[in-house]
Amino acid sequence: MTQSSRIVRPEERGPFDVIGDVHGCQEELLALLETLGYELVRDAKDRPVDAAHPEGRKAVFVGDLVDRGPDTPGVLRLTMGMVDAGNALVVCGNHDLKLARALRGDKVTARHGLAESLEQLAKHSEGFRERALDFLLDLPVHLVLDDGRLVIAHAGLPERLHGVESGRAKSFALYGDTTGETDANGLPVRLPWAEQYRGAATVLYGHTPVTEATWVNNAMCLDTGCVFGGKLTAFRYPEQEIVDIAARRVWYRHAVYGALY
Template sequence: MHRCDCPTGSGQHHQSLRSRRLHYPRRSCERRRRRSHAPASQRAAITGMPMPIDLRHINGPIDIIGDIHGCAEELQELLVKLGHAQQTSTGSIELIQHPEGRHVCLLGDLTDHGPDNLSSIKLAKVLQEDFGAIIVMGNHDERLAAWLRGLDTRISHGLHTTVACLSSLTTEERERYADWLESLPPHCVLDSGSLIVAHAGLKEEFHGIDSDESRACALYGKKTGETDRHGIPTSVDWAADYRGKALVVHGHVVTREPRRLNNVISIDNGCVFGGKLTAYRYPEDTFVSVTAKANHGNGVLPDPEPTNMQEAA
């Protein structure tokens, strides 16, 4: 049974989340290790080995979900709407195998700014280990892993909300979550190379390439060195020059609505800042969203038609 362990956020919000407890199968790690037929993504998550970038054999259908940032309740609601979970007679949420065999893909940035950071990590981990979800690493996930390792990490850009949730974890628990986060791939190649998923997007020259430069591009993108009228850093609009055949779906850059340009789709619609949590359904080429419960991060959404790509700080 899933319960929110994070003390931050309003009491009303947490009472709401507790009333919608999430159930998922309880299996021992030893039992999962014996399942040699499990997909590579599941085996890697279990053993702690890095998960593969090349998932060309997975051809969909896939529901690709944007930045979560600790919005566990909105994620649960979206999973129900997409058919990956169902509401029980007691009002709780139960994860299920999708009746149409659809996959879940999360675009990283599982935590920070939001009210339910530990719950978001737990839910994502179960989606991957028990339901074969594809999860790529975001820049916030990389920084959280460093903090969990005890490395010198600047507590900024919403990390303080996650530290408040996770500071009571034991050393063993911290190591386990750090192992898992560090195992997430920086990007994945899907559907025989026709689909690329990466947190901040990925230039064509880096598709399927595992290098420091490719990783930096996938997790962080590139800043312009400028800020918008709200003082938020803007990113280089690499999609404007993209001419690749593969469809690239990413988050990281906040827009009020899904953005499509040159076979690149951006779906971070600022849920943590009072916007929406959005999923892109592949190959149907449609979007499904749920509205945020609140502006958890006390941030601002970009203008309806931004001239620059705005990055979530």
């Protein structure tokens, strides 16, 4: 097991705005960024390609930028531009990885919103799809920031795996603590890892939608189900303030998660 400088970034001290699962909801993302004080940059076609904060804050995305929502390409264009400009960090989510595999030509099952993402991306140039593929494949699976005080992982991460680059750490960060079984709705059975978390680092994550972002020990899930008609949530660090905006509509219906909202 090794530690990677791509994962462990003690020099990144913030302040940060950590944003939950976007899932292709560009309209809500733009509204949230503007609420947080970011200034949007648009290209000649009036498409958002960057967002910078006048006070030097940096956005951090917990993964699952793509799938289910109406504008996966728009979300990718904006977040890629923000990362290129040094205005954002992004960790990989399970949906991001699966889309990358599909774009690479791997055999994957196009469900849970993947088919819609591929259809949306097919309307864009091959060059844009290649850029998106390179971006998604290069995403770290988790980040350790601010001298180890803050950990960002899509599905969360126990203390023993903070900063570790291994198959176990990657699997946990992408999918959570699963039993390997699926429930009656076809969803993986996940264990509530945060209930046993006792680490000193704050862990911010997403993956499994909740109605409200609340603390469980020193961990908080920021996926508040925007694509299912909930909210898009940001956590301001180190201020420990929650900022959220309501979804414009229900973009994707799910038998389980949609019932939360």
